[in-house]
Amino acid sequence: MSLIVTGSVGIDTVETPDGQRADEVLGGSSIYFAAGASYFTPVRLVAAVGDDFPAPMLDQFKQFDVCTDGLEQREGSKTFRWHGRYHENMNDRDTLDVQLNVLGEALPPVPDHYKDSKYIFLANTHPAGQLALLEQFPDRKLVVADTMDLWIETEPDLLKTLLSKIDGFVLNDSEAKQLTGEQNVIKAADAVLAMGPTFVIVKKGEHGAILRHKDGTGVLPAFPADQVVDPTGAGDSFASGMMGYLCAADDTSVDAIKRAMAYGTIVASYTIEKFSTDRLAEIDRATIEERVKEFATHLDIGAGI
Amino acid sequence: MSLIVTGSVGIDTVETPDGQRADEVLGGSSIYFAAGASYFTPVRLVAAVGDDFPAPMLDQFKQFDVCTDGLEQREGSKTFRWHGRYHENMNDRDTLDVQLNVLGEALPPVPDHYKDSKYIFLANTHPAGQLALLEQFPDRKLVVADTMDLWIETEPDLLKTLLSKIDGFVLNDSEAKQLTGEQNVIKAADAVLAMGPTFVIVKKGEHGAILRHKDGTGVLPAFPADQVVDPTGAGDSFASGMMGYLCAADDTSVDAIKRAMAYGTIVASYTIEKFSTDRLAEIDRATIEERVKEFATHLDIGAGI
Secondary structure (H helix, E strand, O other), X not given: OOEEEEOOOEEEEEEOOOOOEEEEEEEOHHHHHHHHHOOOOOEEEEXXXXXXXXXXXXXXXXXXXXXXXXXXXXXXXXXXXXXXXXXXXXXXXXXXEEEOHHHHXXXXXXXXXXXXXOEEEEOOOOHHHHHHHHOOOOOOOEEEEEOXXXXXXXXXXXXXXXXXXXXXXXXXXXXXXXXXXXXXXXXHHHHHHOOOOOEEEEEOHHHOEEEEEOOEXXXXXXXXXXXXXXXXXXXHHHHHHHHHHHHHHOOOOHHHHHHHHHHHXXXXXXXXXXXXXXXOOOOOHHHHHHHXXXXXXXXXXXXXX | OOEEEEOOOEEXXXXXXXXXXXXXXXXOHHHXXXXXXXXXXXXXXXXXXXXXXXXXXXXXXXXXXXXXOOEEEEOOOOOEEEEEEEOOOOOOEEEEEXXXXXXXXXXXXXXXXXXXXXXXXXXXXXXXHHHHHHOOOOOOOEEEEEOOHHHHHHOHHHHHHHHOOOOEEEEEHHHHHHHHXXXXXXXXXXXXXXXXXXXXXXXXXXXXXXXXXXXXXXXXXXXXXXXXXXXXXXXXXXXXXXXXXXXHHOXXXXXXXXXXXXXXXXXXXXXXXXXXXXXXXOOOHHHHHHHHHHHHHHHXXXXXX
């Protein structure tokens, strides 16, 4: 099965409350997604960077099983940059600087040999871009999109059009409330479901995630992590484990999605242990399986129930 | 097995953000605990009210399988009163008025025929009172205590003494951080464990609860509730289902505690559906079992993992 991701590639500078920082490291939604999902299935990447993108950064990324034929290096453009600082609680963050650069320009082209992709993750970008990309995959079997508060505020109608064309939607709890006007997260999720998708996953960061699916409900806590270095990319890593698992299993049932969410939780739990994709670069599928098994014991409330 | 609870009985006035309110209704930590636990095992209640405590309120409470021989109606004293208003998020609340009254006086006596109690829940009160009560149960098998931010701030040393004498401690996430100075909830839980108890449960309200036990870890989300009328008593209800289950099973193993936490989650999910103990008064053990089974499907990430 073929998994494709479209989204951002960025050069990040991240500061954490204990005084650590990472300067100009590889980031972006599609990078975290592709790296994590590559432990489940080969991943195709569609994204754009500028002519300032450092060759060693790309070389380093090539250790993941990701096809970068769709990574356009655009002459005369600059790569997306983000500089953020996390608060003491490691959940809230301030954006100190953001330069959209190539992200504000035309979409990267989809290589012809990617057009048979069946599992598609539209990482956060302008919903017009998500819609345009979506149409380029006529064989799509499962399309899941992410979004952010900016598009909910500025492009609610386009987002609703997107929601009528995709299978699954992931967003965080504050975004779900913003999009629907519902304060209760379950009501908010149900209101999103009513907009068209088959399922919605509300991400709650360190508090886990909730699935509302036309055929059922799933609730998962986060993996109990005592070493959080940098939460950047946790949401995309969650999506990566989830989509990677579903694509490898070629199963889109509600039971598969619940299991897939556990894999997503575990990939995210590794991502946050180091800056950038540094921790993801150290693990393998066996490491993931080991922690998923541990997580299953945490969740185990007894066979008798 | 015998389960005993000591804590507050109050007359509450509660306002919720949708404009609903309940005036002068039965509340207090030991009331929520005793009502919920009574679906698992008979419960003994040690608490004090004033001579203003309405007889119909007591009559109504007698529908629960709770022995009230230890409920002292103290002449010349007044019952604890609390008036609170919840914020839009149904999590934060303002206390508009609180009158400690009898809670600020001498502890209620423990009836002699309660002194063989084996499962003991010390609901939130001054830690000196919790310590004094604890000593009156020489046959104790499992002692679990709750606390609040006030005692962490004003009586940290007494709390540490208490922690060295009990088996389990339940507190919410902000209290765990306050008590230990650790921002990460897992590190905070481990720091509490280092103070003496065999296990600690960090309650996160709508985000579930985390168990750190000398023999293992459990993490549970909350039940996905779409109808939250009044969160008052949710924490004590969680403790009630947990302790009720453990006492009925006469099992204090880590696996039993993890299962017990699921029962606690479900009892709390009923409590918040109506004001006071109104919803608890409508359910039975079968209702609880039915929702625990539903919750188990939410948590089910597949047998293959």
